Amino acid sequence: MGQLSETVRSSQPSIPSLDAERVSLIEQAGLTVKQLEPLGVEVYGADVRAGLPKPVIEALEVEMANRGFIVFKQQTDLAAEELVEVSKWWGAHEIHSTHGVHPATPGRNRHIFRCSNDSRHGILGVGPQWHNDGSFEAATFSHSAYYMARAPEQGGGTHFAHQGAAFDALPKEKQAFWERLVSVNSASSVTHPVVHTHPVSGRKSVWLHLGMTGAVIERLPEDGVTIDELKQQPASVDQFRLLTESEMKTLFNDYNDLMNASFERGYGIRYHYDTGDLLYIDNWAVAHRAAPEAHMPAEQQGLRIMDRVTIKSKQDLAPHFGLPQYININGPHPFNKDGVWQAGGVGFLWKDDIRLQN
Template identity: 85%
Template sequence: MGQTSENFSNRLQAIPPLDPDRVSLIENEGLKVKQLEPLGVEIYGADVRSRLPEPVIEALEVEMANRGFIVFKHQTDLSADELINVSKWWGAHEIHSTHGVHPATPGRNRHIFRCSNDSRHGILGVGPQWHNDGSFEAATFSHSAYYMARAPEQGGGTHFAHQGAAFDALPEDKQEFWQRLVSVNSASSVTHPLVHTHPISGRKSVWLHLGMTGAILERLPEDGMSIEELQKAPATADKFRLLKPDEMKGLFNDYNDLLNASFDEGYGIRYQYDTGDLLYIDNWAVAHRASPEAHLPSEQQGLRIMDRVTIKSKRDLAPHFGLPQYINMNGPHPFNKDGVWQAGGVGFRWKDNIRMQN
C-alpha cells in the first residue's frame, strides 16, 4: 500500500513501548529486557527450564500482546519436554496440536512440529504466505513457539507484521468495510471476523488466512447503525452477501499489500534467529511468514531446524453479526449465487503465481 502521507501518519497508532513498571518487575528477576524496533522484545539471562514467577509471566504475556512477540535468547539444547513445559506458561496453559509428526522430531513428540530446509530433518516449505497459526480452528492458537534448534549460516528468519497497527493503517472507508466482513475457512468451515478486538491489548486487529479461505461474507450496512450496533443486532440471511471473485482478489491483494507495507511503514520486522532462540508470538496480535531464505536448500544456506509448538486459546475467535462459528462449506448456502463459495484444502486462489501453503 505504501502510504506515506501526513493523513496516514495521523491514523497509525504507534506500537506501544515497553511499560517501565513491567520492565522493572521482569528485571528484578535478574533478566535483561531489550526492546526491538518497531516491534518485538528480547529477553536475556533467562533459563526457561526453571519457571518464572507468575507476575513475570503475566507481564511478558501483556508485552507480547502489545508488541507482538518475545524472544528468550540463548536457550540452547532444550529437550522436547522442556520446550513443551515452558510453552504452557501462556494462553490456556495447554498445548493445542493439530499437525503430523516428522520422523526426526525429538522423541517423536506429537506436540512438536519440526520444520527444516532438509527433508531428512523436518517438514519443507512451511508458511511462505502471511498467516496466523491454526486459522482452521474456532479457538485459533493464542500463542506459538518457534525454537531455533539450529540456525542456518545465511539468514532464514521470520517476518512479523503487527495486525493492530495494520488496521490503523487502513483508510477509513476500508476500516468500515473490513469490519463488516467474515471469512469462512475452506477446509474446516470455521468462521472468523476479518477485524477483531484483541482480548488483552484492546486493539482492533485485522485477520485473514491467505491460503485457506473459501468465502468472505459481508454484513450489509444499515442506515443509522454503527459497526458496533451491527455486530450485536440479530440478522437473517438477507442481511449478508458473498464477495464475488474480483472482490475477493481485491481484498486478498489489499491484505497482502497491507502486511508487505509493514516494513516501510513501521509495523513489521524481519527477525533473524540465532541458534537457541526461543521466540513466542501472540498469534492474535501478529501475522507472520517464513522469509524466502528460510526455504533455500541446506546445501546453499546451511541447515535450518525449527521446532514449533502451538498453545490453546482461552476463547474462540468468534464471528460477529449473530453468525455461527461454522458454516458448512460442503453444503448449500443461502447467499447470492454469484459469490465465491469454494471448499477444499487450498481455498480461493487470489494469485496464480504463488504457492498457497501455510
Template identity: 55%
Template sequence: MSTIPTIDPKNSAIIQKFGGDITALSPLGARVKGIDLSCQEPPPGELIQALEVEMANRGFLVFQNEKQITEGDFLRVSCWWGGRELHSTHGVHPATPGGNRHIFRLSNDPVHGIPGVGPQWHNDGSFITDTFSHSGYHIIRPAENGGGTEFAHQGAAYDALSDQLQSFWSRLSSVNSSSGVVHPLVHEHTISRRKSIWLHLGMTGAVIEKLANEENFRLLEADELKKLCHQYNDILSHGLDNGYTIAFEYQENDCVFIDNLAVAHRASTAAHMPAEKQGLRIMHRSTVRGVKDFAPGFGLPLVLDINGPNPLGNGVWQSGGVGFRWDDGIPMQN
C-alpha cells in the same frame, strides 16, 4: 508513523525483579534475557503476566538462552501463555525427537523436517474455533545464509488502513476453506484492547460481508476477494517500510513466542531455499490452546458447511486445500 507501544516501565520492573531484562526490538517484538527456561518450577504469575502483556502489545518475545534447552523445556514454557496447554493438530515428521506429537518440525531439507510451510501471511489455527492463542518457535539450527520469519503487527496495520477500509473490513468475516470455521476480519484483542486485522492468506474459502445498515449478508465475488487478499498482503508487507513489520533472523537456541492474535507471520523467501544454498534450517514449533472461541460478530455461526452448497447463492464458496487462490504466481502451502 508506527503505533506500536513502547515497553511499559511497570512490566520492565517486574521482569527485572525476577532477574530478567527486556529490551525492545525495532520496530516490534522484544528480547528477553535472564529468565531460565530450563527451570522446572513454574515462574511467579506476576512475571508471566508482565511477559504476556508485553507479548500482546509488541507481538512477540525472543528469549535468548544462556544454556541449551531441551524439547521438554520448550514445550513446558509454551504452556505459560494463553490457554496454558498445548493444542497440537499437525503431522509428526520422522526426525522429530522421540516422535513427540506436540513438536511440528520444520526444515528446508525434507529429510530433517517438513519443508515449504507458511509462505503467505497467516495466523496459526484458523481452522479451529478457539484458534491458538500463542505459537512458539525453538530454533534448533538457523541457516548460515539467512532464512527467518517476517512478523507484522496487526493492530498497527489496522491503524494504517483508510477510514473507508476500516469500516468495510469491520463488516467482514472469513470462512476457513478446510473446516468452515468463521472468524472476524477485524477484532479487539482481549489483552491490548486494540482493533486488529486477521486473515489467513493460504486457507480462506469465502468472505462474508454484513451489509451496511441492513440485516442481510453476502459473499464477496472472486474479483472482490482477490482485491481484498492483495490489499491485506500489501498492508502487512508495506509495514517493512512503515514501522510495523520486521524481517527477523534467528540465532541458535532462540525461543520465540508470538501472540497469535496480535501478529501475523510468514516464512521469508530465503527460509524455503534449498539447504545446499542457504545452509540447513531446523525449527520446532508449538501451538497453545486458545482462551475462548475466536467468534465472528453479527450473529454468524462459529462453523458453516464449506463442503456444502453456497448458502448465499452467489460469491466465492471454495472448500479444500489452500482455498481461494488469490494470486496464481505465488506458493500457498500451509
C-alpha cells in the same frame, strides 16, 4: 487489484513501548529486556528450564499482546519435553496440537512440529505467505513457540506484522468495510471476523488467512447504525452477501499489500534467529510468514531446524453479527446472491504466481 497507495493511509501506525512498571518487575527477576524496533522484545538472562515467577510470566504475556512477540535468547539444547512444558505458560496453559509428526522429531513428541530446509530433518516449505497459526480452528491458537534448534549460517528468519497497527494504517472507508467481513475456512468451515478486538490489548486487529479461505461474507451496512451496533444484532440471511471473485482478489491483495507495507511503515520486522532462540508470538496480535531464504536448500543456506509448539486459546475467535462459528462450505451456501464459495485445498486462488501453503 488493490494498490499500496490506496490500501495504506498516511498516518503513522502506533505500537506501544515497553511498560516501565512491567519492565521493573521483569528486571527484579534478574532478566534484561531489550525493545526491538518497531515491534518485539528480546529477553536476556533467563533459563526457561528453571521457570519464572508467575507475575513475570503475566507481565511478559501482556508485552506479547502489545508488541507482538518476545524472544528468550540463548536457550540452547532445549529438550522437546522442556519446550512443551515452558510453552504452557501462556494462553489457556494447554498445548493445542493439530499436526503430524516428522520422523526426525525428538522422541516423536506429538506436540512438536519440526520444520527444516532439509527433508531428512523436518517438514519443508512451511508458511511462505502471511498467516496466523491454526486458522482452521474456532479457538485459533493464542500463542505459538518457534524454537530455533539450529540457525542456518546464511540466515533465514521470520517476518512479523502487527495486526493492530495494520488496522490503524487502513483508510477509514476500508476499516469500515473490513469490519463488516467474516471469512470462511475452506478446509474446516470455521468462520472468523476479518477485524477482531484483541482480548488483552483491546486493539482492533485485522485477521485473514491467505492460504485457506474459501469465502468472505459481508454484513450489509444500515443507515444510522454503527458497526458496534451491527456486531451485537443478529441479522437475517438477506442482510448478508458473499464477496465476488473480483472483490475477493481485491481484498486479498489489499491484505497482502498491507502486510508487505509493514516494514516501511513501521509495524513489521524481519527477525533473524540465532541458534537457541525461543521466540513466542501472540498469534492474535501478529501475522507472520517464513522469510524466502528459510526455504532455500541447506546446501546453499546452511541447515535450518525449527521446532513449533502451539498453545490453546482461552476463547474462540468468534464471528460477529450473529453468524455461527461454522458454516458448511462443502454444501450450498445459505445466501441469496452468488459469490465465491470454494471448499478444500488452499481455498480461493487470489494470485497465480505465488505458492499457497501454510
